[in-house]
Structures are given as structure tokens and as C-alpha cells.
Amino acid sequence: MPTPRKAIVSMEDTSFYHCISRCVRRAFLCGVDNYTGQSYEHRRDWVENRLLLLAEIFSIDVCAYAVMSNHVHLVLSIDIYQANSWNNREVVEHWHKLFKGTSITQKFSQGIKLENYEINILAHTIAKYRARLSDISWFMRALNEPIARMANKEDKCSGRFWEGRFKSQALLDEAAVIACMAYVDLNPIRAKAAKTLEDSNFTSIKCRIKYTLDNKKPQRLLPFTGNERKNMPKGLRFNFQDYFQLLNETGHIMQDEKYDPIDISAKVILEKLNIPLDNWVKLTSEFTRLFKGPVGTLQELNLYCEHLDKKRRQGAANCHQWLEP
Numbered sequence: 001m002p003t004p005r006k007a008i009v010s011m012e013d014t015s016f017y018h019c020i021s022r023c024v025r026r027a028f029l030c031g032v033d034n035y036t037g038q039s040y041e042h043r044r045d046w047v048e049n050r051l052l053l054l055a056e057i058f059s060i061d062v063c064a065y066a067v068m069s070n071h072v073h074l075v076l077s078i079d080i081y082q083a084n085s086w087n088n089r090e091v092v093e094h095w096h097k098l099f100k101g102t103s104i105t106q107k108f109s110q111g112i113k114l115e116n117y118e119i120n121i122l123a124h125t126i127a128k129y130r131a132r133l134s135d136i137s138w139f140m141r142a143l144n145e146p147i148a149r150m151a152n153k154e155d156k157c158s159g160r161f162w163e164g165r166f167k168s169q170a171l172l173d174e175a176a177v178i179a180c181m182a183y184v185d186l187n188p189i190r191a192k193a194a195k196t197l198e199d200s201n202f203t204s205i206k207c208r209i210k211y212t213l214d215n216k217k218p219q220r221l222l223p224f225t226g227n228e229r230k231n232m233p234k235g236l237r238f239n240f241q242d243y244f245q246l247l248n249e250t251g252h253i254m255q256d257e258k259y260d261p262i263d264i265s266a267k268v269i270l271e272k273l274n275i276p277l278d279n280w281v282k283l284t285s286e287f288t289r290l291f292k293g294p295v296g297t298l299q300e301l302n303l304y305c306e307h308l309d310k311k312r313r314q315g316a317a318n319c320h321q322w323l324e325p
Contacts, residue, residue, distance in 0.1 A: 013303055021140065021143075023071065024159075043147070044201070047067045057133070059080070061076065061079055061222035066184045068188070069193075079234070084130070088122075092105050092108060093109065094133055144161075144166070169292070169295060170294040170296075179284060179295075181204075183285075185200070185247055186251055209244070226238070226239050238272075242269050246270070249263055275325065276325050290315075290318045292314060293314035
């Protein structure tokens with residue numbers, strides 16, 4: 001029996017989660033059908049555009065993504081504080097950007113005076129919407145369902161397009177988050193679908209590179225905010241140039257299958273995370289093979305299992321081997 005999401009998500013331990021959606025018709029979510037010659041590449045645009053739209057609506061930040069030929073990788077960060085800071089009208093406005101809502105929420109958004117009983121119903125509905133706007137399951141539902149309808153319409157068929165449930169795993173510390181982001185961003189290079197990060201279309205790293213060249217920060221992706229300091233803004237506590245250089249060097253290693261001396265600037269993150277190069281290459285090459293459940297140090301894993309009343313520490317041996325040198 002599949003594990004309920006509430007038994008996987010623990011905001012007490014982490015806001016970061018790695019999610020994967022796979023297509024039932026695995027061969028051609030996107031890409032080109034070698035048998036018929038039909039191209040489905042345009043569907044990558046559907047997924048990427050929808051994903052970035054949802055990042056503006058939900059109280060969930062997109063850290064990394066890769067739209068592959070038969071699956072989608074995401075690293076998401078839930079922002080409970082932002083969801084709780086929205087007033088009632090903001091919650092309804094966000095929800096109505098995706099869903100019709102109820103007749104009462106429609107009246108409320110239009111400024112129509114409500115009856116007393118409607119006010120009570122509205123309060124309950126807004127509380128439900130607020131929770132859903134910071135819920136990964138609702139985020140993935142809002143991403144996958146429209147894509148499935150569009151693909152089925154194009155294919156002139158019905159039925160499932162995605163597997164019944166998306167997979168998700170908790171990322172319990174910085175090392176797990178950055179390693180997973182790198183694994184996601186390097187997907188096209190690892191799959192030999194691209195040779196460079198600049199060629200890795202429909203990925204978060206390509207999006208970040210594009211904005212960096214324009215001296216801008218991608219508004220729909222969780223930003224890199226540099227080293228930790230006072231009054232730290234929300235974001236990833238690393239320098240983007242260090243992250244880019246590390247990914248670039250790692251991509252070369254994957255392609256050449258040899259370990260050339262890694263650039264000094266690329267070592268900054270590895271030293272901060274205390275991850276040896278050999279471990280880093282293993283993590284960014286086989287992350288989903290190594291870890292089927294939560295990822296982090298044994299200390300973080302123990303706390304996570306304790307908070308969710310889990311008797312078994314899934315993947316503890318690999319967490320110890322690859323994240324605690």
C-alpha cells in the first residue's frame with residue numbers, strides 16, 4: 001500500500017522535497033518517436049510553463065527542475081510562513097487563478113456582501129485553500145492534470161497519462177538539498193541528451209543561466225543568496241557562480257568518465273558540505289538509486305523518523321556512507 005503523504009512530509013524537519021512524476025506511456029511524454037517520427041518536444045514547454053506559473057501561485061518555491069523525455073524531476077521548498085502571511089483575500093485570489101472556487105468565494109472576491117452563515121462557511125473554505133496552497137500533493141496535481149488533459153486531447157485518447165502517484169522524498173539537510181539539485185540539473189548531461197549546461201534545455205540551470213546573462217535573478221525560482229549573514233533573505237545559502245562551476249566540472253567528469261583536478265572555485269561548496277569529490281560524483285550520478293526515502297545525515301534521519309513515528313530508518317546505511325565521510 002502506498003505511504004500517505006502526511007507520513008512523508010515533516011515540516012518540523014525540512015521544507016525541501018524531491019518529487020518525480022513519470023508518464024504511463026513512458027516512451028513519449030516528450031521527445032521524438034523513432035518509429036513514427038512524430039515529435040512531442042513541444043510538451044516540454046507545456047510542463048515548464050505550467051511549473052513556473054504554479055511557482056507564482058503556490059506558497060511553494062521551485063529550487064530545481066528537469067523536464068525529461070518520460071519523467072519530470074522537481075526539488076521543491078514549502079514556505080508555510082508565506083502562506084500564513086497572506087490575508088483572506090490574497091488566499092482566495094491565489095486559488096482562483098487555478099480553480100473556480102465556490103459561489104461564496106466568488107461573491108467574496110467580487111466584494112458582494114455575505115450573509116452570516118456564508119461568512120462562517122467562507123472562513124472554513126479559506127483555511128482549506130490556505131493549507132492546499134502549501135501542499136506538495138496539490139501542487140503536483142495542479143501541474144500534472146492539465147498536462148494530461150492536453151496530451152490526451154492531442155493523442156485523441158483517454159485514460160491515465162501519468163503514473164497514479166508521484167514519488168517524493170524528504171531532503172533533510174543542505175548537503176542532501178544541493179546534491180539532489182545537482183542531480184536534477186545534470187539529468188540531460190547524464191542521459192547524454194546535452195553536452196553542456198547551456199544546452200540543457202527545460203532545466204532550472206538553463207533558466208538560471210539565461211537570467212544571469214541578463215544580470216537578473218529568475219523570479220520564479222528560489223534564488224541563491226550567497227553565504228550566510230545577518231538579515232539573510234530567503235533562498236539557497238550558496239553562491240550561484242560556485243554552484244554553476246561545480247555543476248560544470250561535474251558534467252565534464254560524467255562525460256569524460258575520469259577525474260581531472262576540479263577547479264578551486266568549484267571546491268567551495270564541497271568543502272562547505274564536507275563531501276569528498278568521489279562521494280559527490282556518486283551522489284549526482286545515482287541519487288535516486290542510492291536513496292529511496294528521506295536523505296540526510298544519520299542525526300537528521302533519526303529526528304525525522306522520530307517525529308513521524310517511523311520504526312525503520314530507510315536508507316540509513318547509504319546516508320551514512322555517502323553523506324558522512
